Amino acid sequence: MGALKLYLRYVSFSVRAQLQYRASFALQSIALFLLTFAEFLALVAIFHRFGSLKDWSLPEVALLYGIISVAFALAEAVPRGFDVFPRYLRSGDFDRILLRPRSAMFQVLGAEFQLMRIGRLSQALLVLAWAVWKLPIHWTPAKAVLLPAAILGGACLFSGLFILSAVVCFWTIESVEIVNCATYGGVESGQYPLSLYRPWFRSFFTFVVPLATINYFPAQVILGRSGGGLEGALMWASPLAGIAFLAFCGALWKVGVRHYGSTGS
Amino acid sequence: MLSSPSRGVNVPQIIVENIRKTFTVAERKSGLWGAVRGLVHRKHVEVHALSGISFSLEPGELVGYIGPNGAGKSTTVKILSGILVPDSGDCRVLGRSPWKERVAHVRDIGVVFGQRTQLWWDLPLAESFELLSHIYEVPAASFRSKREELVALLDLGPLLATPVRQLSLGQRMRADLAASLLHSPKILFLDEPTIGLDAVSKQAVRGFIRRLNAEEGVTVILTTHDMGDIEALCQRILLIGHGRILSDGSLAALRERVSLGRRLILDLEDADERVGDPDAVVVKREGGRVELAFDPSRIGAPALISRLTAAHRVRDLMVEDPPIEELIARLYAEEGLQ
Amino acid sequence: MSLRPYRALLSARLRTLLQYRTAALAGIATQLFFGLVRMMIFDAFFRAAGAAGLGGQPMTWTQVNTYIWLGQAFLLLTMAFNDLEIAALVRSGGVVYELVKPADLYALWFSRALSGRLAPLLMRSVPILLIAGFFFGLTPPVSGAAALLFAASIALSLALASAIMVLISTTLFWTLSGEGVSRLVPHLIFMLSGMILPLPLFPDVLQPALAVLPFRGLIDAPFRIWIGDLAGARALAALAHQAAWTLAFILAGRFLLSRGLRRLEAQGG
Numbered sequence: 001m002g003a004l005k006l007y008l009r010y011v012s013f014s015v016r017a018q019l020q021y022r023a024s025f026a027l028q029s030i031a032l033f034l035l036t037f038a039e040f041l042a043l044v045a046i047f048h049r050f051g052s053l054k055d056w057s058l059p060e061v062a063l064l065y066g067i068i069s070v071a072f073a074l075a076e077a078v079p080r081g082f083d084v085f086p087r088y089l090r091s092g093d094f095d096r097i098l099l100r101p102r103s104a105m106f107q108v109l110g111a112e113f114q115l116m117r118i119g120r121l122s123q124a125l126l127v128l129a130w131a132v133w134k135l136p137i138h139w140t141p142a143k144a145v146l147l148p149a150a151i152l153g154g155a156c157l158f159s160g161l162f163i164l165s166a167v168v169c170f171w172t173i174e175s176v177e178i179v180n181c182a183t184y185g186g187v188e189s190g191q192y193p194l195s196l197y198r199p200w201f202r203s204f205f206t207f208v209v210p211l212a213t214i215n216y217f218p219a220q221v222i223l224g225r226s227g228g229g230l231e232g233a234l235m236w237a238s239p240l241a242g243i244a245f246l247a248f249c250g251a252l253w254k255v256g257v258r259h260y261g262s263t264g265s
Numbered sequence: 266m267l268s269s270p271s272r273g274v275n276v277p278q279i280i281v282e283n284i285r286k287t288f289t290v291a292e293r294k295s296g297l298w299g300a301v302r303g304l305v306h307r308k309h310v311e312v313h314a315l316s317g318i319s320f321s322l323e324p325g326e327l328v329g330y331i332g333p334n335g336a337g338k339s340t341t342v343k344i345l346s347g348i349l350v351p352d353s354g355d356c357r358v359l360g361r362s363p364w365k366e367r368v369a370h371v372r373d374i375g376v377v378f379g380q381r382t383q384l385w386w387d388l389p390l391a392e393s394f395e396l397l398s399h400i401y402e403v404p405a406a407s408f409r410s411k412r413e414e415l416v417a418l419l420d421l422g423p424l425l426a427t428p429v430r431q432l433s434l435g436q437r438m439r440a441d442l443a444a445s446l447l448h449s450p451k452i453l454f455l456d457e458p459t460i461g462l463d464a465v466s467k468q469a470v471r472g473f474i475r476r477l478n479a480e481e482g483v484t485v486i487l488t489t490h491d492m493g494d495i496e497a498l499c500q501r502i503l504l505i506g507h508g509r510i511l512s513d514g515s516l517a518a519l520r521e522r523v524s525l526g527r528r529l530i531l532d533l534e535d536a537d538e539r540v541g542d543p544d545a546v547v548v549k550r551e552g553g554r555v556e557l558a559f560d561p562s563r564i565g566a567p568a569l570i571s572r573l574t575a576a577h578r579v580r581d582l583m584v585e586d587p588p589i590e591e592l593i594a595r596l597y598a599e600e601g602l603q
Numbered sequence: 604m605s606l607r608p609y610r611a612l613l614s615a616r617l618r619t620l621l622q623y624r625t626a627a628l629a630g631i632a633t634q635l636f637f638g639l640v641r642m643m644i645f646d647a648f649f650r651a652a653g654a655a656g657l658g659g660q661p662m663t664w665t666q667v668n669t670y671i672w673l674g675q676a677f678l679l680l681t682m683a684f685n686d687l688e689i690a691a692l693v694r695s696g697g698v699v700y701e702l703v704k705p706a707d708l709y710a711l712w713f714s715r716a717l718s719g720r721l722a723p724l725l726m727r728s729v730p731i732l733l734i735a736g737f738f739f740g741l742t743p744p745v746s747g748a749a750a751l752l753f754a755a756s757i758a759l760s761l762a763l764a765s766a767i768m769v770l771i772s773t774t775l776f777w778t779l780s781g782e783g784v785s786r787l788v789p790h791l792i793f794m795l796s797g798m799i800l801p802l803p804l805f806p807d808v809l810q811p812a813l814a815v816l817p818f819r820g821l822i823d824a825p826f827r828i829w830i831g832d833l834a835g836a837r838a839l840a841a842l843a844h845q846a847a848w849t850l851a852f853i854l855a856g857r858f859l860l861s862r863g864l865r866r867l868e869a870q871g872g
Binding site for chain 1: 381
């Protein structure tokens with residue numbers, strides 16, 4: 001509880017500091033909005049050229065896109081500190097964090113809160129809203145819960161990935177880029193239906209980095225494409241995998257901090 | 266409750282026993298070809314940062330921890346402050362093992378790095394202080410009184426609304442000192458607290474440290490290259506080199522150990538007069554000013570002075586210790602440190 | 604004007620960058636991954652279009668696939684347009700001390716931009732090209748002439764990218780507008796270069812504009828030479844287009860740099 005309060009304090013102080021540079025904040029938000037919007041336009045352009053993607057229409061793909069982008073935007077806004085973690089290690093600021101009587105994880109979490117992420121978030125929400133409006137979804141209360149649950153699970157999953165990339169930094173500051181496969185690569189590939197990928201790739205994003213569980217499976221349920229039985233039930237429960245993934249990465253973080261203590265780098 | 270151990274007179278606050286620490290670093294080859302070869306094959310070398318360090322500190326001591334760059338100073342400080350875990354050996358600070366009980370440990374210590382700030386770059390100073398009070402969970406009332414006290418002592422009042430990035434180096438250092446003390450630590454680690462400061466700021470920082478130590482009994486461990494800090498502040502000096510403690514004692518004891526002798530400075534009436542004495546060596550000559558080194562165990566200052574004033578026309582004279590920089594340089598040279 | 608200082612700078616930068624071996628390996632792995640994702644996505648689209656009888660795309664599947672893999676190999680030509688060190692130097696005003704160096708400041712910045720891109724580009728592109736060629740259907744240049752023209756075109760891209768990078772740095776002398784340019788323009792470049800979607804696949808209405816804009820000179824021109832989409836006179840025209848824009852950006856960069864420095868002096872450093 002105390003940790004959460006501290007985190008919120010960090011955020012409020014950080015927001016106050018960022019608002020000192022109002023113009024810069026506005027520009028960055030707009031830049032991010034435009035960038036992500038351009039990405040979506042590329043998607044629209046491809047559909048414009050090719051018509052459809054197997055049995056998936058543009059609004060259906062937009063639903064996938066919306067879920068994963070909102071989840072990513074949330075994860076990017078909240079535990080952003082892990083994303084800039086290499087800088088903390090290189091500059092020695094992580095030492096400073098260890099010198100404070102609070103959980104190192106929460107301090108890194110709160111170390112950086114980027115208001116400009118609102119640019120990506122608003123774009124992602126727009127696309128999601130458009131998809132929901134366009135699609136003839138048969139809404140039930142359960143589905144109305146599943147959609148935010150999937151987004152929340154996704155935010156946990158991406159947060160886990162950010163933590164993971166920070167953990168990698170404890171061993172080698174340079175090879176962080178590889179985690180980008182799962183984060184940015186995940187965002188990009190998650191925008192399209194899982195079924196179009198090769199089997200090994202599908203397994204990777206189902207069992208290793210369970211991205212499909214917070215995106216493709218819930219979307220199947222919402223679009224009324226899922227079967228019944230065990231498979232259907234698993235699809236309903238799938239966002240939980242995101243939370244489990246976060247817990248796993250949190251445990252790895254502790255290993256990383258211990259390693260830091262023995263090497264100091 | 267029985268008597269708490271910290272009440273005892275001779276119970277050390279910090280005990281360091283035979284601590285060792287080795288790092289592995291990649292060796293870099295020079296030249297463009299070396300860099301290309303480094304892509305394929307990279308050699309690793311072991312660096313022994315600490316090879317068995319032991320010492321202990323009583324509560325309220327003010328200790329200078331000195332040594333050339335790379336001697337192991339910052340490794341020691343990192344171990345004592347709970348950031349690093351030693352390979353072997355033991356260490357107790359306030360009865361705790363710093364790295365095993367990190368959170369409880371760091372609540373009782375303050376650390377100031379002269380080269381880095383712990384304040385938030387974009388926040389006004391007052392807000393940095395407030396955030397720190399939340400991080401250390403300092404009760405609001407004691408935070409207010411402590412803050413007032415520190416602001417008055419370090420003359421920070423006019424700076425409270427200024428973002429840290431706009432502070433001068435001297436102002437920032439005073440602010441950092443205050444920040445490290447908001448939670449009333451029992452031990453303060455200072456890493457080059459006067460580096461880059463002008464003479465006035467140095468004086469202010471030194472005065473504050475001295476007062477903190479004398480009046481509040483805070484134990485201070487000071488690592489520095491500025492011998493002025495050592496001379497002004499430290500009762501005890503730990504000299505480290507090659508990962509070992511090479512000497513431990515007062516400044517006076519160090520002076521005795523390194524036989525630089527004392528200095529007699531004469532201002533002669535006649536700038537061209539030759540000066541010589543069997544028991545003293547001329548170490549410097551600038552016009553009419555002659556600096557002689559002598560060993561006080563062979564000849565006392567009064568005897569030497571009376572001999573020289575008898576032989577030469579002396580306008581003024583002065584006896585002093587050799588500058589501490591020279592002492593330390595000699596010490597490093599004797600230990601083969603540079 | 605002697606080239607020695609610039610050559611020394613180039614070599615020193617190459618040396619530092621070569622030390623980031625793990626970074627290069629990780630970068631290669633990441634780009635292979637992204638290439639695979641794109642490959643599978645476009646494969647699916649082409650199959651879907653084929654099944655629906657929607658032939659007649661401006662590029663064949665093989666061409667798109669090669670374009671994608673070239674994009675992964677030469678990704679660095681379309682990103683990292685902000686030189687953070689120079690940006691900090693300009694923002695803090697410390698740039699005036701750069702004038703102490705007995706060398707032309709624009710040339711210094713340009714060689715810095717060039718070397719910063721060259722080393723990682725070399726380290727990453729060759730392995731990716733080899734792997735994609737062996738395993739993922741990247742086809743070689745359609746002819747020897749195409750290969751030569753491609754090499755010339757890539758060299759021009761490198762110059763173009765460096766000129767753009769320096770130009771972006773120089774806008775920082777005008778604080779707010781510089782901030783805007785350095786934040787927004789790199790995204791624009793990335794989008795319009797053909798990295799997200801090959802330029803020939805953009806909607807037809809946009810094609811005339813894309814043909815004029817400088818951004819196709821970064822990767823689209825050399826890639827289309829490689830896959831045989833641009834040959835002969837059209838390939839030469841593409842090279843001329845690249846060279847013209849590079850020259851324009853260099854002139855603009857020199858102009859802004861001298862104006863910016865004068866502005867700084869007027870403010871009293």
